[in-house]
Amino acid sequence: MRIHLRKRVSQLSGDSTAKGTKKMSSLYLAFQAPRQKTRYEWLKLYVYESPKTNLEKEHNKETMQLAESIRAKRMLDFQTTGNGFASSEKGKISFLEYFRLLAEKKADISNGNGGNWKRTYEHLKDYCNGADYTLESIDDRFLDGFKDYLSKDISRRGKGNINPNSALSYFNKVRASLREAYINKMIRENPCARIKGIKGKETHRQFLTFEELKQLVATPCDNELLRKAFLFSALTGLRWSDVRAMTWDKISYSEASAWTINYTQKKTKGSEVLPVSEQAIRVLGERLPGDQEIFDGLKYHTWMNEQLQNWVDEAGIKKKITFHCARHSFATLQLANDTDIYTVSKLLGHKHLKTTEIYTKVIDRKKIDAAKRIPELI
Structure with missing residues (x-):
């Protein structure tokens, strides 16, 4: 499939000068596939045939850019779905x-x-x-x-x-x-x-304990927005992408269910209703207009993780921490405080319980308790 951007000269009224109506060209796409009849899509976009003024030239430039972006999008759709190709060509x-x-x-x-x-x-x-x-x-x-x-x-x-x-x-x-x-x-x-897939390697999921989170709270951070975002993630279990997109109109309160967040997961596209604690809401500070992003301006990059690590170091915590560790910390804290794995799975927005079971390997209360049952020898 080939998609060409073309133009056809046409007379349009409504753009007249003292010398008469200016010639303009109508833009369209031509879809060509082997052994198929060429079909066309008129874009309802027009350019000056002979632009004279800077305004006309700028109009042509912007219109052609828009038309080219439409052509590229159509090509992307065809390439990734196969629509428009004959069965033998796909x-x-x-x-x-x-x-x-x-x-x-x-x-x-x-x-x-x-x-x-x-x-x-x-x-x-x-x-x-x-x-x-x-x-x-x-x-x-x-x-x-x-x-x-x-x-x-x-x-x-x-x-x-x-x-x-x-x-x-x-x-x-x-x-x-x-x-x-x-x-x-x-x-x-x-x-x-x-074909069999590739077997992954079991990895250690780094997290912060309750005591370490308390140390962080007590330690100043050079980036206050990052501080709020990390603690909010640790108290809700939300991923970075969902924290970054958080707005106040997604957060509501009722006598029956207290504080909840109604949102669509960026990763899975699943709609979620997440109950959250009052302290998670307190972390956010002053309420802003409904559709304004709470963490507007915060970007995920190496420098941000360096700021986070500096904060962790200043708190005296000897761990390598990234933003995603906040979500790990939430999961492990819930399990450590006897929240059942099914509930934790729902709070994290996991589709499969098996995904949540990874966290039970991080902190298994039964193993810890068993280790403490051995009487004192020394």
Whole structure:
């Protein structure tokens, strides 16, 4: 499928000069696919045929940019769904180009996860080594080879081999792309159905204890907005993306249910009603206009995590902490205070209980109690 931006001269009334009506061109898209009739989409956008003034030239520039963005969006939709291609042509799309466009689409939805999609694309490009694989050519051999590549390749950050969990994430992105292609009938079968995934490595989830959180509260932080956001996450279990998008109109109070947050998870797109404590609300400070972001201006980057680590260090806590550790801290504190795992799972917005069970390995009260049962020997 090729999509061309074209224009056709037309006379439009309403833009007249002393010398008569100026000539303008109407912009449209031409959709061309092999062995199919060309079809057109009129954009209802117009440019001056012979712009004279700076205003007319600026109008043409902005209109052409808008038209080009529409063309790019249509191309992205076609590449990632296969719509508009004849059945025999869908599988002949370049797999790398399909994945690149899909990665861009995912990046628009989620900043963090979008980065993983982009890194996966870079690894795929290296693995293909200039070869132009089509969607329909992706088979067991290709996928097994990519798994082997991920197990041996150097990290794109240049710090040794790829971490097993990163390799798992990258391979899962490829599987997801092929599953989506199969659902959209771009390929006749999903080759991943026959391929085993990559086994991840169990990782230690760093968290802060209740005493350590008290130390943080008592320690000044150079970035007050970061301080509020981290403590709010630790008291609610919300992810960074949901904390960053928090507004007061999502927070409500009633006699029956006290404080609750009604929001849509950025990661899963699931709608949630989250009960929260009064102290979590106190952390936010003065109530702002409803649709104003509470943490407006706070950005997730290396510098922010450095500020967070400096705060942790100043509190005398000897741990490597990132923002996501606040969510881990919430989960482990709930389990440590005998909240049942099903309830914790719901509070975290997990779809599967198995995801929450990871936290039981972080702090298992039964193991701690068992260790204390041994009588004093010394």
